[in-house]
Amino acid sequence: MTSRSQSQPRRGGDRAFDIANTIFVVLVTILIGYPLVFIAAASISDPQAVDSGRVWLWPVDVTLDGYRRVFAESSIWRGYANTILYTVVGVVxxxxxxxxxxxxxxxxELVGRKGITWYILFTMLFSGGLIPTYLVVKSLGMLDTIWAIVIPGATGAWSILVARAFFKQSVPDELTEAARMDGANDIQIFFRMALPLAAPIIATLGLFHGVGLWNEYFKALIYLSSPDKYPLQLILREILIISQDASQGSDAGSASSNADQIRLAGLIKYAVMIVASVPLLIIYPFLQRFFTKGVLIGSVKE
Incomplete structure (x- = not known):
């Protein structure tokens, strides 16, 4: 049976809102998507075409020299392996x-939970700083190890507070009380009731933290000294710096050789951006449905 609201024609104000909302979404999509499209096109275009402004959406004078130079480095694959390891272990x-x-x-029923919550919230506003953190990492013997990347910042106030709100909404007290009446303890309730309902928040927190670890290079720059332990971002940074130094060096040789170095540096600049971003772009669509579910939980009362 068709409801009354569906049978009535939409008002002019509703149609105007739909049009304005559609225009807004299209503009935001363009603002977010165009830089990625431009970088992808520039990474396979001649640098002179990019510098002259001839590259907008489609590549001009297509060349794959930048990608050949990036993937010719054996350190790239080692960096991929290290970054995947750091990201997986860090998310877990x-x-x-x-x-x-x-x-x-x-x-x-947790005694002192408000005080603990405020204590965690305090760390969201204040921290010890870089030097005390470095001294702690050093005193714990974590320098030049995977744990120097994983342990500092392993969790955060924002993640805990968001997950806390999710559990309060998805696992009400009445449900846990009924489980206790059936003989379940807190550990059983957490593993058998709370975690099966937590797929959206697990995917959300895992992706947010994983993206941070994937793009991490500052901790590696501070804590790691062995090149074989460098993550991908740090290796790409070194390749970009080396290529730029080679193109700007005064002893580069002939003018044609120097021009080739400058051209290659321009190609590498955009190629490293794509190499670092593609894995995340592949993973994100598979987790998108969990974000949608997480947003809708609690918004409709059944």
Whole structure:
């Protein structure tokens, strides 16, 4: 049976809102998507065409020299392996710390949970700084190890508070009380009831933290000294710096050789951006549905 709201024609104000909303979404999509399209086109275009402004959406004078130069480095593949390892281990550690902490804070029976929450919130506003953090990492013997990348920042106030709000909404007190009446303890409730419902928040927190670890280079720059442990971002940074130095060197040789170095540096600049971004662009669509589900949880009362 057709409802009354569906049978009535849409008002002019509603249609105007739909049009304005569509225009706004299209503009935001263009603003977000165009830089990526431009970088992809510039990475396979002649640098002179890019510098002269001839590249807008489509590549001009297509060449793959930049990608050949980037992937010719054996360190690229080692950097990929290191970054994948750091990201996977870091996300696992992040979830192992964040989810139990957030679930415990979401339960009313936890003694002192408000004080603990405020203490965690305090760390969101103030931190020890770089030097104290470095001294702690050094004193724990984590320098030049994977743990120097994974442990500092393994969790954060924002992640804990978001997961806490999710558990409060998805696992109400009435549900846990019914489980306790059936003989379940807190650990059983967490693993058998809370975690199966937490797929959206697990995917969200895992992706956010994983993106941060994937793009991380500052911690590696500070804590790592062995080149065989460098993540991808740090290796790409070194390749870009070396190519730029080679193109600007005064002892580059002939004018044609110097021009080739400048051209190659321009190609590498955009190629490294694509090499670093493609894996995340591939993974994100598979997790998008969890974001949608997470946003809608609690918005409609059944």
């Amino acid at each position: 550690v992040h979830l192992l710390i964040t989810l139990p902490c957030a679930y415990a804070l979401s339960r009313k």
